Amino acid sequence: MITTVVGAGSWGTALAMHLARVGHDVHLCARDPALAARMCQARENADYLPELRLPDNVHPTDDIAAAVASASMIVWAVPSHGTRDMLRPSAHAVRTGTVIVSATKGLERVTWTRMSQVLGEELPAGCPIVVLSGPSFAHEVARELPTAMVAAATDAAASARVLKDLRGKRFRLYATDDVVGVEIGGAYKNVIAIAAGVVEGLGLGHNALAGLVTRGLAEMTRLAVAMGGRHETLAGLSGLGDLVLTCTGAASRNHHLGVELGQGRALAEILAGMRMVAEGVNTAEGILALGAAAGVELPIAEQMASVLTGRTHPMAATEALMLRPQKHERH
Ligand SMILES: NC(=O)C1=CN([C@@H]2O[C@H](COP(=O)(O)OP(=O)(O)OC[C@H]3O[C@@H](n4cnc5c(N)ncnc54)[C@H](O)[C@@H]3O)[C@@H](O)[C@H]2O)C=CC1
Numbered sequence: 001m002i003t004t005v006v007g008a009g010s011w012g013t014a015l016a017m018h019l020a021r022v023g024h025d026v027h028l029c030a031r032d033p034a035l036a037a038r039m040c041q042a043r044e045n046a047d048y049l050p051e052l053r054l055p056d057n058v059h060p061t062d063d064i065a066a067a068v069a070s071a072s073m074i075v076w077a078v079p080s081h082g083t084r085d086m087l088r089p090s091a092h093a094v095r096t097g098t099v100i101v102s103a104t105k106g107l108e109r110v111t112w113t114r115m116s117q118v119l120g121e122e123l124p125a126g127c128p129i130v131v132l133s134g135p136s137f138a139h140e141v142a143r144e145l146p147t148a149m150v151a152a153a154t155d156a157a158a159s160a161r162v163l164k165d166l167r168g169k170r171f172r173l174y175a176t177d178d179v180v181g182v183e184i185g186g187a188y189k190n191v192i193a194i195a196a197g198v199v200e201g202l203g204l205g206h207n208a209l210a211g212l213v214t215r216g217l218a219e220m221t222r223l224a225v226a227m228g229g230r231h232e233t234l235a236g237l238s239g240l241g242d243l244v245l246t247c248t249g250a251a252s253r254n255h256h257l258g259v260e261l262g263q264g265r266a267l268a269e270i271l272a273g274m275r276m277v278a279e280g281v282n283t284a285e286g287i288l289a290l291g292a293a294a295g296v297e298l299p300i301a302e303q304m305a306s307v308l309t310g311r312t313h314p315m316a317a318t319e320a321l322m323l324r325p326q327k328h329e330r331h
């Protein structure tokens, strides 16, 4: 079974290692030829997932068109801002019927399109898209620590195939047909994870963190439902599950960025010191655009977008949220 993973950052590399361990022959595509060469030579991805040996059946490459042409399954793990540009030149090489697993969590800049929609617009017809999401730090998947995720697709045969082909002793998947709910949950949680980091950086305590996570989940759910997703999806792995992980786990890049913001560092300075992507930085504005289009109020995302663009100080954002009119909890 040949599977191609596009994106040799931490997530693509971890998924490639997992797939190789469960029996796939994996092509791992890096856009940087030098990184592909270093991975071939050193048998590790020292830039993004150091000190973990790549299994022998992971084949690093920079020839994306050849790698996608030979695969019966493609796992997409390129950050959202690079997805369309990275896919377009090789999309024609993808064979009809190839199952596409979208592992990216974010929205396309400016259009604020969901990732499965971007992939669907660029790929040939007849390639079912399955969204993989949920609480899953790359370094833990790479180390074979137990992980549960969700696979969302409108095509039940495609999600069943992903459940079967990705299954591992310590990797468990649940299926759903709620693609919108899963993608909104996976994108939105990054914004709330930044907010959770801000709470920590400001030293606001555990009460504040618990309140933020709970009200963050409420507004994520509000948006997802307004866009056609289901309430219970957001109570699942790609909602509550990923919030618990990234709002409390220090390994979250979004959470880390929020801590630094809360401690008073400027966004540009924080980003300059990060090699890895923090999707929530771009997603906040997109979430607001989707909220405006759907006619729903998203107060935490609104404050975070304002903090991230430097218009509001993190403490002022906290006060603005606390001083909002009180209301019924279900709203
Ligand atoms: N790392 C993790 O634990 C998880 C990450 N994800 C998601 O997977 C996606 C990829 O994230 P990571 O692998 O963690 O990122 P990363 O920061 O570890 O690596 C990013 C990769 O994308 C490449 N890249 C950067 N800008 C690019 C562009 N403009 N065009 C094409 N490629 C570009 C980099 O060269 C690098 O290979 C993100 O949407 C992230 O939210 C999802 C679940 C877990």
Ligand SMILES: O=C(CO)COP(=O)(O)O
Pocket (backbone or CB within 6 Å): 105, 134, 135, 136, 137, 138, 190, 193, 242, 245, 246, 251, 252, 253, 254, 255, 277, 278, 279
């Ligand atoms: O999505 C993730 C885990 O599920 C990774 O979160 P970060 O991108 O914040 O590190």
